Amino acid sequence: MRRTKRSLWLWAAALAVYAFLYVPLAVVVLFSFNDSLLNAEWIGFTTRWYALLFDDEAMLGAAANSLLIALIASALATLLGTLAGIAMQRWPVGVLRCLPLLVLAPVAMPEILLGVSLLLFFRQVLDLTLGLISILIAHVTFSIGFVAIIVRVRLAGLDESIFDAARDLGARPWQTFRHITLPLIRPAILAGFLMSFTLSIDDFVITFFVAGVGVTTLPLQIYSMIKVAVTPEVNAVSTLLMALTLSLIALASKLAPDALKARA
Amino acid sequence: MTESQPSNRPRDPAQTRRAPLTRWLVSLPPTLFLLTFFLAPALLMVGASLQQPGDFGGLVPALENGRLTLSLDTYRFFFSDWIYAEIFLRSFLVAAATTLLCLLLAYPLAWLIARSHRRHRDLLVLLVLLPFASNFLIRIYAWIILLGPFDLLYTPWAVITGMVYVHLPFMILPLYTNLEQHDPALLEAAQDLGAGAATRFWRITLPLSLPGIWSGSALVFIPVLGMFAIPELLGGTRDILIGNLIKEQFLDNRDWPLGSTLSLLLTVGVLLLAGLAARAARPWRGGTA
Numbered sequence: 001m002r003r004t005k006r007s008l009w010l011w012a013a014a015l016a017v018y019a020f021l022y023v024p025l026a027v028v029v030l031f032s033f034n035d036s037l038l039n040a041e042w043i044g045f046t047t048r049w050y051a052l053l054f055d056d057e058a059m060l061g062a063a064a065n066s067l068l069i070a071l072i073a074s075a076l077a078t079l080l081g082t083l084a085g086i087a088m089q090r091w092p093v094g095v096l097r098c099l100p101l102l103v104l105a106p107v108a109m110p111e112i113l114l115g116v117s118l119l120l121f122f123r124q125v126l127d128l129t130l131g132l133i134s135i136l137i138a139h140v141t142f143s144i145g146f147v148a149i150i151v152r153v154r155l156a157g158l159d160e161s162i163f164d165a166a167r168d169l170g171a172r173p174w175q176t177f178r179h180i181t182l183p184l185i186r187p188a189i190l191a192g193f194l195m196s197f198t199l200s201i202d203d204f205v206i207t208f209f210v211a212g213v214g215v216t217t218l219p220l221q222i223y224s225m226i227k228v229a230v231t232p233e234v235n236a237v238s239t240l241l242m243a244l245t246l247s248l249i250a251l252a253s254k255l256a257p258d259a260l261k262a263r264a
Numbered sequence: 265m266t267e268s269q270p271s272n273r274p275r276d277p278a279q280t281r282r283a284p285l286t287r288w289l290v291s292l293p294p295t296l297f298l299l300t301f302f303l304a305p306a307l308l309m310v311g312a313s314l315q316q317p318g319d320f321g322g323l324v325p326a327l328e329n330g331r332l333t334l335s336l337d338t339y340r341f342f343f344s345d346w347i348y349a350e351i352f353l354r355s356f357l358v359a360a361a362t363t364l365l366c367l368l369l370a371y372p373l374a375w376l377i378a379r380s381h382r383r384h385r386d387l388l389v390l391l392v393l394l395p396f397a398s399n400f401l402i403r404i405y406a407w408i409i410l411l412g413p414f415d416l417l418y419t420p421w422a423v424i425t426g427m428v429y430v431h432l433p434f435m436i437l438p439l440y441t442n443l444e445q446h447d448p449a450l451l452e453a454a455q456d457l458g459a460g461a462a463t464r465f466w467r468i469t470l471p472l473s474l475p476g477i478w479s480g481s482a483l484v485f486i487p488v489l490g491m492f493a494i495p496e497l498l499g500g501t502r503d504i505l506i507g508n509l510i511k512e513q514f515l516d517n518r519d520w521p522l523g524s525t526l527s528l529l530l531t532v533g534v535l536l537l538a539g540l541a542a543r544a545a546r547p548w549r550g551g552t553a
Contacts, residue, residue: 006461013372020369021432024406031409080294087291096291102298110490110534112507114302116514116527120312121305124323141301143384144294172285202399204493209514222401226497229407238402245397 025242032235059237062221066201069132069217074196080140081147081196082189086181088148089155095130107145114142115209122210130212138210139200146199147192154188155181187255194252198245231253312336313524323520338525348509352529353506358420359488362427363481366435369428369481374439375469378446385444392436403430404497411498418500426494434483442476443469474544482541486534506530 036047053059056237084103106114118138122128162184166176204219211220218241225234304357314334316324324333342348377388395403407426411417416425454464492507506526513523 010372010376014376017369017432018391020429021392024403024410024429025395025398026400027409028406036476083290084294084298087287087294091287091291096287099291100293102295102303106298106302108486108538110487110507110530112490112492112510113306113527113531114532116510116523117305117309118301119514120308120436120520120524121301124312125304137301141298144298148294156548198397204399204401209511219399219401222399222405223493226401226408228406230405230412234405238405239398242398244403245399246394249397 028235029242030241031232032239034232034235037232048234049238052233053236053240056233058216059218059221059233062216062218065132065215066218069139070197070200071133073136073200074143074193076136077140077143077194077196077200078147078189081144081192082151082185084144084148085151085155085188089152103145103148106142107149110186111142111205112209114138115206118206119209130210131215134210134212135207135215135217138206139196139203142203143196143199144204146195147189148197150192151185151188154185156183191252191255194248194255198248198252201241202245274478309524309527312520313528315521317519317521322518338522341522342529348526351504351509352533353508354466355489355507356533358424358427358505359485361424362431362488363435363484365424365428366432366484367477367481370435370439374436374443374476377440378443389437390441392433396433400430401493405516407498416500418503420499420503422498423495423503426498427488427491430494431484431488434487435480438480438483439473442473446472463529468492469478476543482538485541489534490530 003150030042032049033045033047034042035048036043084099088100088103115138118134118141119130122130122134122137128134161178162180166180171179202219203217204223206219207217208223211217216224218237222234222237298551311326312323314336315326315333316333316337318324326332326334334542373392375393377385404426406419407422407429411422411425416422437464448517450465450472452467459467488550489505490507490510491505492511495503495505495508510523513526
């Protein structure tokens with residue numbers, strides 16, 4: 001009797017936490033269809049905020065920038081991260097023993113530190129005009145670690161004997177890589193790509209410091225909108241962005257179930 | 265997979281010492297990239313903290329007209345004004361409060377997921393992760409809408425609510441991973457020996473879950489320390505934290521040396537905390553991390 005009562009309390013607490021996680025987002029989605037300028041009471045159903053969104057030049061431009069940056073940055077991060085993951089797993093020797101530290105430190109640091117140090121570096125050393133290029137470099141820098149972790153986990157889970165077998169059968173190193181390793185880690189590489197894509201399209205803090213004045217991304221645009229006023233248009237763009245990231249994450253977790261765990 | 269001698273095993277020490285070309289072809293690109301865009305900027309910040317601010321942002325060169333312009337001015341400035349210490353202290357308090365609240369909210373849920381049927385666990389964990397799929401700004405924006413009508417916006421409470429909301433999954437997941445690995449036989453044995461529910465929790469479950477508590481706390485505490493967007497959007501003008509201070513120096517006041525000094529002090533704090541947490545999170549008497 002006491003036992004069931006206690007677990008009832010626990011379930012109630014757990015439900016409350018789930019509600020805490022979901023209610024705020026549900027409210028954002030709900031009010032994106034609300035026919036009122038104020039996010040306060042329900043007036044009636046409308047899709048006009050979405051229509052407004054697709055007429056908003058600044059918003060569309062920011063979305064285009066975000067997509068372009070995310071595509072290029074995640075492609076580069078996937079290439080470099082995969083190489084780093086392979087190197088970390090295969091050669092934990094000599095100077096390369098320090099590689100995991102170099103790869104993982106950008107992931108563990110508070111984002112603001114990466115943002116301001118890159119700002120300093122771009123302006124002071126490279127004398128680069130802040131814009132697409134600086135955002136691109138910054139996004140690659142913080143994504144490499146995530147890809148490397150996913151690829152490394154996948155490699156560590158592979159049966160070593162398969163490589164020995166390939167060697168014993170006379171496969172050259174490149175052939176072993178091309179026909180054995182690459183197909184086996186392909187899901188991890190794809191998941192890494194999708195992960196860096198979502199990280200890039202979602203990033204606000206680091207982008208905020210390295211974007212300069214000329215170029216806006218979607219999160220920067222959302223930030224400047226909510227700093228000024230709360231409008232249902234923000235709800236609409238939030239809802240769309242949520243749908244996009246959700247589908248990307250669903251895709252990533254289908255390709256490599258470890259991917260989600262690597263992010264957390 | 266890419267050794268020069270096909271007959272050797274991959275980790276043969278004699279083989280690895282030879283450092284074949286492939287190894288460098290694979291490891292150099294990411295290493296060079298990160299040395300350039302992560303390590304060099306970090307080191308640059310150490311130098312910048314000793315330099316003088318330029319008139320319109322930027323830095324006065326370290327060597328100007330044959331005179332060395334480096335100094336400890338920013339550090340002296342930081343320690344001479346009580347306001348900075350106060351903001352650092354406030355940031356640590358907010359981070360501690362956030363961590364504690366996250367722990368209180370996360371523990372029952374993590375425990376319950378760990379105790380639930382194996383078939384449901386993945387789904388319940390996924391439900392914790394799913395809100396993460398939404399953009400960080402959207403999750404803060406949601407609280408602007410929710411707290412607005414209650415006059416709670418632009419208060420320290422709004423800041424802490426936002427902080428807890430954004431970081432809660434970071435506490436739930438390590439706790440769950442830890443609790444899931446506890447051996448139920450331990451609790452049964454304790455019960456057979458007459459230990460009540462409270463005793464079983466305080467003497468067995470809690471001590472065994474300490475590694476999970478420490479890693480979760482580090483994952484919450486550290487990012488909260490550097491956060492500037494949540495105080496800016498949910499807090500009032502008096503609720504600014506270290507992150508806001510750093511942002512102000514780099515983007516508004518254009519005092520890059522002071523900004524660098526603040527960033528370095530934050531880094532030192534973060535490294536100390538991470539080191540402590542890593543030490544504390546080490547498996548303890550057969551416990552699991």
